[in-house]
Amino acid sequence: MLRKVSIALICMAHSAMADQAIVGRFLDEHALPAFDQLDRSAANLAEVSATHCDGQSPELLAAYGQAFDAWVGVSHIRVGPSEEEDRAFALAFWPDTKGFTAKSLNALIKAADPVVYEPEGFASISIAARGFYALEFLLFDAGLQDAETATYRCDLVRAIAHEIHQNAAAIKWGWQGYQDVLRVPSADGPYKDDTEALREVFKALHTGLQFTSDARLGRPLGTFERPRPRRAEAWRSERSARHVQLALVASYELALMLAADEPLITQSLQAAYDRTIELVEQIDDPAFAGVADPSGRFRVEVLRQAVDRIREIVTLELAPALGVTAGFNSLDGD
Amino acid sequence: METTRRSFLAGLLAASACPTPSWADVGSPAFLSAARQRDGAFALFGLAADGAHLFEIPLPARGHAAAAHPYQPIAVAFARRPGTFAVVIDCSTGHEIKRLLAPAGRHFYGHGVFSGDGALLFTTENDFEQAEGRIGVWDVARGYQRVAEFSSGGVGPHDIKLMPDGQSLVIANGGIETHPDSGRTKLNIPTMQPNLSYVSLEGMVLDQVGHGAARRLASIRHLAVRGDGQVAIGCQWQGSLADEPLVYTHNRGADLTAVPLPQQSVDFGGYIGSIAYAADGQMIAATSPRGNVVLLHDLRTAVSSVVSQADVSGVAAAQDGLVLTTGEGLLLKGTGAGLSTVAAADVQWDNHLVALNT
Numbered sequence: 001m002l003r004k005v006s007i008a009l010i011c012m013a014h015s016a017m018a019d020q021a022i023v024g025r026f027l028d029e030h031a032l033p034a035f036d037q038l039d040r041s042a043a044n045l046a047e048v049s050a051t052h053c054d055g056q057s058p059e060l061l062a063a064y065g066q067a068f069d070a071w072v073g074v075s076h077i078r079v080g081p082s083e084e085e086d087r088a089f090a091l092a093f094w095p096d097t098k099g100f101t102a103k104s105l106n107a108l109i110k111a112a113d114p115v116v117y118e119p120e121g122f123a124s125i126s127i128a129a130r131g132f133y134a135l136e137f138l139l140f141d142a143g144l145q146d147a148e149t150a151t152y153r154c155d156l157v158r159a160i161a162h163e164i165h166q167n168a169a170a171i172k173w174g175w176q177g178y179q180d181v182l183r184v185p186s187a188d189g190p191y192k193d194d195t196e197a198l199r200e201v202f203k204a205l206h207t208g209l210q211f212t213s214d215a216r217l218g219r220p221l222g223t224f225e226r227p228r229p230r231r232a233e234a235w236r237s238e239r240s241a242r243h244v245q246l247a248l249v250a251s252y253e254l255a256l257m258l259a260a261d262e263p264l265i266t267q268s269l270q271a272a273y274d275r276t277i278e279l280v281e282q283i284d285d286p287a288f289a290g291v292a293d294p295s296g297r298f299r300v301e302v303l304r305q306a307v308d309r310i311r312e313i314v315t316l317e318l319a320p321a322l323g324v325t326a327g328f329n330s331l332d333g334d
Numbered sequence: 335m336e337t338t339r340r341s342f343l344a345g346l347l348a349a350s351a352c353p354t355p356s357w358a359d360v361g362s363p364a365f366l367s368a369a370r371q372r373d374g375a376f377a378l379f380g381l382a383a384d385g386a387h388l389f390e391i392p393l394p395a396r397g398h399a400a401a402a403h404p405y406q407p408i409a410v411a412f413a414r415r416p417g418t419f420a421v422v423i424d425c426s427t428g429h430e431i432k433r434l435l436a437p438a439g440r441h442f443y444g445h446g447v448f449s450g451d452g453a454l455l456f457t458t459e460n461d462f463e464q465a466e467g468r469i470g471v472w473d474v475a476r477g478y479q480r481v482a483e484f485s486s487g488g489v490g491p492h493d494i495k496l497m498p499d500g501q502s503l504v505i506a507n508g509g510i511e512t513h514p515d516s517g518r519t520k521l522n523i524p525t526m527q528p529n530l531s532y533v534s535l536e537g538m539v540l541d542q543v544g545h546g547a548a549r550r551l552a553s554i555r556h557l558a559v560r561g562d563g564q565v566a567i568g569c570q571w572q573g574s575l576a577d578e579p580l581v582y583t584h585n586r587g588a589d590l591t592a593v594p595l596p597q598q599s600v601d602f603g604g605y606i607g608s609i610a611y612a613a614d615g616q617m618i619a620a621t622s623p624r625g626n627v628v629l630l631h632d633l634r635t636a637v638s639s640v641v642s643q644a645d646v647s648g649v650a651a652a653q654d655g656l657v658l659t660t661g662e663g664l665l666l667k668g669t670g671a672g673l674s675t676v677a678a679a680d681v682q683w684d685n686h687l688v689a690l691n692t
Contacts, residue, residue: 078574079574079575080574082574083573083574086524089523089524093524095516095521095522097465097511097513097521097522098465098522098525100525127524127525128525188599190575192601210517210519211519213517214516214517214518214519215516215519215521218515218516218517218519219513219515219516221515222515223515228515231515326624327623327626327644327645327661327662328370328623328645328661328662328682328684329607329623329645329646329647329660329661329682329683329684329685330603330605330607330623330624330626330645330647330661332518332605333398333414333607333623333647333661333684333685334398334414334415334444334492334555334570334607334685
């Protein structure tokens with residue numbers, strides 16, 4: 001009886017109008033500007049690569065860094081245009097548990113494969129040889145830096161940068177139409193009502209945090225007996241901790257939008273995010289190389305626990321308040 | 335030699351109705367199901383056809399599916415993935431006979447099956463460093479000693495069933511790579527390739543079938559097998575919302591056949607929880623706890639219908655059709671006409687309901 005009453009109260013507290021307002025803010029103040037930023041920085045990367053394709057070029061590295069930053073800022077929004085035509089997979093093939101990126105790039109270079117001169121053909125080669133993580137490998141892997149020939153490597157850099165921009169642009173334009181699918185749910189659309197649209201937005205927050213904890217932090221941590229620093233994300237360019245920080249900042253913004261009508265939950269989220277971001281900023285170990293020694297490891301473990309504390313608030317407090325709690329089996333009982 | 339003789343004797347004892355415990359001694363349960371109880375503890379339940387609780391045995395953590403021994407009242411309850419234990423339970427005493435631990439570098443996926451003579455138990459496992467699916471083989475007569483393992487024929491094996499010939503197994507290789515360091519996070523969605531594999535009891539791959547490129551993200555996860563060898567398959571979609579089919583049938587040597595959907599739009603939330611044939615083999619039921627619906631497909635008329643039911647997941651054949659369970663504690667009877675509540679319990683029934691042929 002009590003349970004039924006409290007559920008009814010929650011439903012009343014969170015009206016369809018409030019759901020719609022959150023979805024609108026998610027689009028206008030979070031997703032759409034971030035995809036714009038990705039498109040702009042990817043355009044710049046492609047442009048810079050036309051004149052600077054040497055892996056040592058400060059101009060190229062700066063453009064690469066900015067565009068990669070922009071990707072991390074949208075990496076949790078895995079819906080609609082990002083998922084069409086494997087665009088997000090092509091932008092971000094990571095984790096790469098079987099070393100496909102190294103294999104694919106080496107094969108291209110070894111054969112001096114002319115596919116790099118055909119934009120359409122290049123867009124259909126293995127996703128492992130495309131996108132930000134392939135570019136990172138190409139620019140920073142010690143074994144590839146001297147691979148012959150410099151001219152071909154240069155052309156490969158340009159081909160990857162160009163294709164990153166094509167995908168970023170396609171996602172951005174895709175959102176021009178897809179935003180209405182979320183904004184105006186309809187009985188025969190993918191989201192039947194405002195709650196389903198809100199659930200999709202919540203999912204971006206939830207799965208983004210899971211990915212940061214499990215993949216960005218869990219993979220390098222491995223186990224105490226077997227730490228895996230070489231499994232850290234983008235460790236070659238020493239961007240691992242930076243990605244955690246950028247992902248948390250984007251996640252924080254989204255969490256506060258979702259919790260806007262819940263002052264108490266907002267407070268707990270602020271405390272948890274502030275602490276976590278402070279922890280990641282204090283880590284003086286950009287590639288998480290220190291997970292292999294006890295004190296370095298401890299800092300990354302504490303950071304992961306802090307991320308998991310945020311996840312706890314999101315699952316146990318925010319989801320019920322928004323009315324998007326999943327059932328025992330529907331919450332992946334598999 | 336010893337193994338053979340002992341398992342032969344065990345079979346003989348059971349067949350000749352000697353006082354060796356049988357399923358009848360525990361009230362001839364019709365079903366097994368794991369559940370979360372009101373206090374948050376987990377247990378395995380033996381259920382009568384009317385939903386009565388015949389026994390209730392505590393589990394150390396959240397369960398998933400169970401494997402029932404063909405004639406002894408023994409059930410193996412598997413931890414939900416990526417668990418590393420399975421509990422062998424004597425349902426006549428409620429005692430744990432043995433705890434199976436996955437070997438180093440392996441974890442269980444929550445499913446397993448006995449051989450037809452009850453001598454061997456097969457478990458789906460992950461070799462997570464190689465990211466390869468394995469099938470563990472455990473010898474019942476030797477106290478569930480692990481005696482062999484072989485490839486599952488793919489990545490991320492989930493459900494496994496014995497084929498009616500008793501000589502082969504069918505395995506749902508979901509295609510998804512996970513590693514315990516990163517929990518349940520899926521590591522290879524961009525490259526995943528699920529398949530359905532038929533293997534001999536010794537692990538020889540007899541037949542394999544997968545999806546075309548467009549359906550590559552439909553992870554093949556749960557299986558039901560009909561007496562004539564037709565297999566019904568429930569999938570989980572790993573992309574954003576799409577209309578690709580999630581329920582299929584398969585006959586060895588043929589392609590996967592998508593089960594048609596009813597005219598009205600159906601939302602499975604990309605997720606089929608369990609699948610079963612009705613007792614007469616003429617109906618397939620596929621549950622979707624995310625869509626809160628059950629798909630009922632009549633194989634005689636090729637007509638499908640959908641029934642709404644909150645958090646429905648467990649489904650199994652019953653004497654006169656189908657029985658279903660929900661995360662809200664309901665046990666329901668399913669017929670072509672719809673669902674009707676048989677019993678309500680103060681527990682959350684977990685993902686799978688296992689039918690016993692006792």
